[in-house]
Amino acid sequence: MNKVNVREAFEKVNGYWNPTVAGALNGQEVKLVKFKGPFTWHHHDNEDELFYVVKGSFVMEMRDQNITLHEGDFLVVPKGVEHRPNADEEVWVMLFEPATTLNTGNTENEFTKHRLDRL
Amino acid sequence: MNKVNVREAFEKVNGYWNPTVAGALNGQEVKLVKFKGPFTWHHHDNEDELFYVVKGSFVMEMRDQNITLHEGDFLVVPKGVEHRPNADEEVWVMLFEPATTLNTGNTENEFTKHRLDRL
Incomplete structure (x- = not known):
């Protein structure tokens, strides 16, 4: 059982759109x-x-609204809701979701990660 | 669907050891x-x-070790592991856990909250 310092852990995350299990x-x-x-x-x-x-901060784009999230904010996107994160600048985001979640959901493209890095 | 700013939400949490669903x-x-x-x-x-x-910071006391957690740290305490959080000073802690989790687990005493406040 080990504690994780989230900011230190982010230093070990490689590249963008690469969910790393912590x-x-x-x-x-x-x-x-x-x-x-x-x-x-x-x-x-x-x-x-x-x-x-x-x-940092980013915009969660959805079909009927956009929500801008800043440091210390969280948002739950329910299943079935189409969304697209969009970040003008680099932003560090901690996700909490079922282990089965595929990062690109119902789509498959160059962003899709079937196997995730782990800290 | 609403975003939650965690620090602002903590201003609305009443008292100590009072898990408030956010x-x-x-x-x-x-x-x-x-x-x-x-x-x-x-x-x-x-x-x-x-x-x-x-x-803030606090110590997670366990039977075989103590782990001190500071701002930005997280720790997963697996089921079955006996533990006691202990904070010298007020500390703000965000929990992720099944909705069914009773705050005092296998014990019941003055700390037990069967019904939780919600933001």
Whole structure:
């Protein structure tokens, strides 16, 4: 059993849009992701996703609204809701979601990560 | 769907050892708790618990080790592991755990909260 310092752990995360598993519990995982630029539009059929901003800010684009998240904010995107994170500058985001969650949800493209890095 | 600023949300949390639900996803909940002093020794038979320190620091006492957590650190306490949070000074802790988790686990005493406040 080890504690994780989230900011130190982010220093070990390689590249953008690369969810890196930092913890696991109850079938869920804590994933650290650096966002930069626009991601891909997608939704998750079965998983709600929590986004918590550790550093920076980004816009969660959805079909009916955009929500700007700043450091210390979190947002839960329910399953089925189409979304696209978009970050003008690099932002560090901690995700909490089921371990089964595929990062690009119902889509598959150059962003898709079937196997995740682990700290 | 609303974003939550965690530090602002903590301003609305009443008292110590009073888990206040700030979000829900996949049968899990985000609970905000202010710790001060020693809690009660307990374990959870079926739930792993994640503790993330938003402000301050505390010691997670366990039977075989103590782990000091500072701002920005998280720790997962697996089910079955007896533990007691202990905070010299007020500390703000964000929990991720199944919604079913009773705060005092296998014990019941003056700390037990069967019904939780919600933001």
